[in-house]
Each structure stands twice: as structure tokens, then as C-alpha cells.
Amino acid sequence: MGDLVLQLQGVVRRFGSGEATTTALDGVDLAVRQGEVTGLIGPDGAGKTTLMRLAAALLLPDEGHIEVLGVDAVAEPVAVQSRIGYMPQRFGLYEDLSVQENLDLYADLQGLPSARRAARYDELMHMTGLAPFRKRLAGKLSGGMKQKLGLACALLREPELLLLDEPTVGVDPVSRRELWQIVYRQVRDHGMSVLLSTAYLDEAERCDRVALLHQGRLLGIDCPAVFSEPLKGDCFVLEVPPGVSARRLQRDLQAQAAIADALVEGEHLRVVRWPDQPLPTDLLGAQGPALDFQPVTPRFEDAFIRLLRSPDEQPPQMPQLEPASADARDEVVIRADHVVRRFGDFVAVKGISFEVRQGEVFGLLGANGAGKSTTFRMLCGLLPASDGHLSVAGHDLRHAAAQARARIGYMAQKFSLYANLTVLQNLRFFAAAYGLHGKRQSERVDWALDNFELRPLARRNTGELSLGHKQRLAFAAALMHEPQILFLDEPTSGVDPIARREFWARTNALAEAGITVLVTTHFMEEANYCDRLVIMAEGEVLAEGTPREIREGERDPQHPVPSMEDAFIALVSRREAAA
């Protein structure tokens, strides 16, 4: 066991005062070992950023003791800061300075001697692949390049402890992989210690040790395998029998008391059961085929979900809707034909085309900056297309944007709710905004409160809700006027895995009632929930099809069963090779 580079003892940190006090960290004990990568995992609002800032001596704890590299972080912040490297969530780059100027600034601030600079710059630029871009302004770099430059700036003086606050949020999978490679190289070559926070559960598996943070408390810290150890024998994959809808099967499984988690994963369902519970092999009835559960090795995500859920928990309430008639299914309700959007010289969307049929869940998948949100705003009639043709629900958006808008529901990226209104007031407002009054309005508000389990929260101020609850409220608000088409822009960004599962369950229920759902996401694994999707990068469509078609299109000897992330990486690198 190595030395400890970071030690937190009984750390409490509160924000605000009086009634508005929130406790971000509630008595956290944490020890990070030398020469290891420790992952700080937890949903949004768990206290990850607060912990990172405390470790960087940027915040004072209300209670408790923090020691970084043997130095008291409360008493001697500058002594701590001269030995650590810290990358905040938005990378801390000056966008109006060039790559080189950013490096020079941070080299000056960290006191890197001039004699060592040239060699260190070359090494970092080579490692991050930024060498050809040293004169480019940081603001003109892609998200992945910014992230690598931020990392390079934090690494300039080879810190003993590297703190990375959500370094991979919203960054494309290729860049995420490269970041992990760089981090591991530092650990291997320089014996650096790393504390890294992330909301991506698959990244937990890449850490030496994982600290699980939930609602300001540390649920445990150990090797990822130790977390998944107790789940041995409780994790299965299940081939979806032919003719059975994977989404419906998932929903039915999730409703079983024995099942802790069911997840669509390609052509399979991944199932986690509660300890010592029987598997519901006869779920499809006596006539239907028996379900064939194959045991698999548990992953960290399985453990995370089972840790955070409880067996007595009721499955989430699903919206009650009339099922759609089968004949309407094949009708094309959204058509994009060579759509272009320019902002000055910049072409955000470069002539994309696709069609969406009624009752489909259609995904736009891509990293930040791929053009997903721009495409979305054009489809909602919020932004005119520079070129090409768009029609939604049979209306040409160029001439009849208002008519089209009356039939769509839109949930914006940041949910656009009124933080100082209560849940009920928000719902009433949105109902009124869609022209619902009197009895009809109260019916719809009641429907939303019941179907989205918002009744217990009705009198709470929206600003106080967790991100997951806000998402649920925004979802309900977008459905007030019973739209036929629903646009969801990054609905799951930053939302914890449990709330994300609920969200997808609701989305599936809507699709089964014949509502067309368009959704953007940068979570690759969420693509599996879509009926069909397009993969976008830099304003272009790289692939279109069902999740299966897209994955199988990228099958190669190295990836006999490619995941959506593998497929995405293959598509992007093929595009870069062609360019």
C-alpha cells in the first residue's frame, strides 16, 4: 500500500445560509493513494466538484481536516497549489489566447523554469497531438482538443497530484480514450497520483480505485471489482426472442420484484437481479418462449445501480396513454432534405437528410459541437435553415412554422423551467402557454402530476429540485398539449443513471402510444434505446440506421461484436483518415 497523497477526514461543506443551506459534503472520509488513479464517481449534485475544489485548496471546509501531499490545505493553500495540477470542469483555458500562449501563461504561473520549457512543451504537444495547432486560438479548438490542452496546462510542471474535475463530459469517445491514455502514461512514467471525477460509469472500470459519492456521502472506496464482487451470479444477458419488442420486454422485466435492473444493450437485455431471487423465465407466458438468462461477469455500473436502488422501491409510474393504431405507423412525420445551416462563415450543419416515421424513437448521436442542437432548433422552427427543405407533421417549416410548432413538444437542454415557481405553478404556466384553460387545464395538470410522480413535489420550488426531478418536470411540461412529436435535446446530460433509466422507460411508453420522439444524446450506450438513429460529426451525418445496422457496419477483426462506442470511433477515424 502506497503513501497517501490526499486525505479528507470528516469533511463537511455547506453552501448558502439559513433555510437555503445545502450540504454539499456531509462528513466525508477519503484517502487517495500515491501512484494510483482514483475515480470519484457519483451523479450530478453528489458533491464531486466541491470535493475537487476542497482538494485544490480553493474552498474551505466547514468541518474536518484536509491534507494534500502531507500539507494542511486549510493552513497552507499556496504550498498545496504549488505541487498539484488542477483542471476545472471547463478546462480553464483562455479562449482568446493561442495554444502556445495558454501554455506560456500556465508555465509562468506554475513557475516552470525557462530552461525546461521547450522540451516539456514538445513532449506535451506531441502526447496530446496538438503540435500542429500551437498558433491556433484555444477558442477555435474542438471540445476534445480543448480538453487535451487543459490537461497539458495542468501537467506542465509534472504535479505530484493531478485533480481532474469531470474531464470527459460532453467530449467525443475518441478524445475520451486519448485522455485516459495520457493520464495513465503520467502515472506509469512519473508515478503521478490522479483523482478524477466522472459521471460516466464505464470510466469507473478504468480506475485503480473508485470512490462512490452520493448525496454528499461517501458510499465506499475500493477497486471497481470489489464493488461488483457481491453481484457475482446475479448478472445476466438475455437474448431477446424473435418477434418480441426489446423495449417492452425490458419494461416488463423491470416491473418484476426480483429484478434490480434491466437494460437494453444491442440485441440483448442486461439483467441484474436482487440477491437470492428467482429469475422470471416464464415472463412471456405459458405459450411464449422461455427466457434464456446467461450469466455474465458483473460490471461496476451493475453494482452502482443496485447500491443506489432498494428492493422495496416501486417501479416508476409510466404515462397512461391510448395506444396508437397500427396503420399510422409507417407515415413519415419528419423529413429533412439536404438541410444546411450557416452562421457567418461557419457551417454548423452541412446538408443532412433523414426521415422519421410516426411512433419512432429517433436519435441524433454525436459529441458536443457536432451540430445536433442546431439541427434540433431548425426542426422546432426556432431557427430557419440556410438551405434545404424541412417538414414536420406535414407542414413546411419555411411557411408554416407556427402550425408545426403547435403539434410538437420541446424540451430544451437546460430544461427552461422557472426556478422560483413551484412545480404546480410551472405546470400551470406551460399549460396556459399552450392555450389550455379551465377544466382542460386542470385535467392536464393532474395528469402530469400523477403520471410523472410529481404530486409529492407539487408545492416545492423548482429551483430546489434535483436534476432528475427537474428533468421529469420538464418532460411533463413538454407533454401538456398532447403533442404528436416530442423533441428532447440532451435530456439525460448530467442526470444520474437511475433517473436516466426512468427517463428512457417513459420515452418508450410514449413511443408505444404512437408519439414520435426525437432525441439528441452524447451517451453512446443510449443509442441502443432508439429505433433508428443518425451519427453526426462536424455537421455531417456519418451513418444512419437501426442501432444494430450501425454497429454491424463497423464489425472488424479487432471488434467482432462492436459496441456503439466502437462503431462511433471507427466512423469518426475513417472520416478523419479520408479528410
Add this chain to the structure above:
Amino acid sequence: MNLPGRDSRRRLHGMVRKEWLQILRDPSSIAIAFVLPVVLLFLFGYGVSLDAKDIRLGLVIEHMDDQSRDLAGAFVRSRFFQPHYYRDIQPAQQALTERRLDGIIWLRNNFSRRLQQPGPAPIGVLVNGIDANQARITGGYIQGVWFGWLEKYARAQGHKLDAPVQLEQRVWFNPAVNSRYFLVPGLIAIIMTLIGSLLTSMVIAREWERGTMEAMMATPLRIPEVLAGKLIPYFVLGMFGMLLTVALALWLFQVPLHGSFATLFLASALFMLVALAMGLLISIVAKNQFVAGQIAIIVTFLPAFILSGFIFDIGSMPAPIQVITYLVPARYFVAIAQTLFLAGDIWPVILPNLGAMALMLLIFMAIIRRKANKRIA
């Protein structure tokens, strides 16, 4: 071996260079430092004038004879008036109501006869009082022309005008009573406030918004280095703005500088530091650009405009407002600048004002030193 002093110099150097690069690349910094002074100077130099000129005067002459023609000629010859002639009072009053005239001189048909007789003044004067300041000036000018004509008329008649006191007016320091001469020096205070307080507080708030402050604070940078790193570039920028304003004032608007340039430079440098200190104080409270901008405008810019004596005379403000003006640093600088430009190095005026600014600077710096720390919340 790295000496701490060398590290500190290097950090400061890095900060200042970064700030300069940002200033040079940010059009809004350049606009506030160099374009705005020019725009404000042109606005106040050419557009805004507190002098009354081209007053639209209605001359109602009911009966034309030698005396009334002679008096009308006196008004026409004055460079302040733009005469309009009427035979009747009604249309002239109508024009005054519709704001087509600023004032009316009414010579009744018995004007010449009444002039010979003792008794009340035989001319009627109507002034549009909606703009009280303009009305006062118009009234004054009319009176001036009337007395001048009356005296000449009396002398021509061979007897002295029997007014008890003869007023002889002489204006010192600004003999032409040109308002541009005192507006332009005051403008320097406005421009330096904009650069020192508004621009500086917004630039720091921008660093909070973009998350760069957080990354900077996590380096071994010390607080005095952060403060100096912001003060030095914006001090230089503000002094450039000041020099530009002074150069334009002297050569374009021909405002005389009676005092020494060295004194003006010294006083400006001190005021610039006070303005910067206010900018830094605001940025400790306001961590987004919108709030920083609002606070800077309300706390620094508007008082510098209204309460500094730049436009409105402090002596004629109500007593409580006068007390408030002592809290406005621009007040002291405006007093110095106007004295230096129009009167000269009058040390009994300059020294107390310099002292007041130095005291304010010390107080602000003490608060900043206490409040600024490396914790981000």
C-alpha cells in the same frame, strides 16, 4: 534553484502579458479605451453645449417707427438671437406655445410714446420657461440687449440713464463663457472611470464566468500578484485613454491648459488608481459580467457623471446631495482637472483634492486586501 522572488516576478510577468494579449484581441477593450473617448469628446465638444445660441426670438412690433426699428435692430445684431417678425401678439404667442419660439419681445403701438414718459418698462418680454436653464439665459441676454440699447438711446437723447447701479460684469478663467472649456476636462474623469471601474470589473467577472479564474487560483499564484496583474495593464490602458483625451482637448478643441502637464499627469495617475480600486472591489462582489456592469455603472459611472461637478454645479445641489458628492472620487479629480485647465497650478485647490483621493485609495486598497483571498466561494 528557483528563488521565490524570481518565481513571483515570472508569475506577474505571465499575468500582465496575458492581460495585454487579451486587451489587444478584445475589440470591446479597445473601444472603451480609445474609441469611446473620441466619441464622448466629439459629443460634448460639438454636440452638447450649455451656452444659449441662436435663440429663436419673436419680435412683435405693432407700430413701426424709428425707435422700435432701432431696438429691433439691436436684437438682430446680437449673435445670440435668431429673430422672427410679427405684427400681432396672437400669432407670436401661438408660436411660443408650439415651441417654435424661445421668447417674445412685444413692442406695443404706444412704445415710442411710453419711452418718453416715466413709469414701468414699456416693452413686454415672454420667455418659454419649460427649460428653466435656457429661459434664465434667454432672459439675461434680452435684458443685456435692452439695457445696452436703452443706455445708447439715453445718451443720444442727451441725458444719462437714471439707473441706480451700473453693473460691469467680467468673467475670469473662461472669458468667453465657453462651456466646452469646463466640460472637456471633466470628460477625462468619465473616461478614466469607464476604463478603471467598468472595464476592469467586467474583465474579472468574465474570468469567473469562463472558469479561468478557478484554474488560475489553483496555481501557486498569490493574491498580490493577481491584483497587480490586473492593475498594471489597465492602469497603462487608462493613462493612454487620458493622454488621448488631453491631446484631443488641446489640439482639436483648443481648450487651454493653464496648469502644468506634470501636475495633470500626476493627478490623473492617482485618480486612475482609485478607479481601478473600485473596479477590483466590484469584482470581489460580482462574479458575472452583467451584475459587474450594472454595479459599475450605478456606483462609479453615474456618480462621476452627475455628482462630480462635471456638468452640474455641486454648490447648487441640495445639502444632503452635496454631502454624498464627497464620497464620489471623481468629484476631487474634476475639481483638479478644471482648475488645471482653466486656472493653473493653484495648489490650495489641488492639494486637498489630491489628499482626498489618496485617502480613498488607501481605504479601498485596505478593503481589497482584507476581502480578496484565493478561496473561490
